[in-house]
Amino acid sequence: MATPSGSVSNLNLFDDGLNGDALAGDLIYSARATGLTDLGAYGVAITGNTATTSRFVQTAFEIQSIPDLEIVGGSLSSTACLSRLEWSSMRLPM
Secondary structure, three states: OEOOOOOEOOOOOEOOOOOOOOOOOOOOEEEEEEOOOOOEEEEEEEEEEOOOOEEEEEEEEEEOOOOOEEEEOOEEEEOOOOOEEEEEEEOOOO
16 A cells, blocks of 8 residues: 555455454455555555466545534534545455
């Protein structure tokens, strides 16, 4: 995963019913990314390999300031920004 500031990190995808994955063994792999504090576009590249086949998928998502809102004295104030992203149902056709 590439962040808006240009740093790159690896995330493991799981099909174990844990680690952000809903159901073990369903061939739907999931990942959980935490601490995403940079606003802007993130790039994701996923490679899936079997003994005979390799697939590559690339996508992007954007994090914008999404505040939690609370009413304070009749006005709205921003209290927090999104700092965690979870995605699932990433299926690579094999």
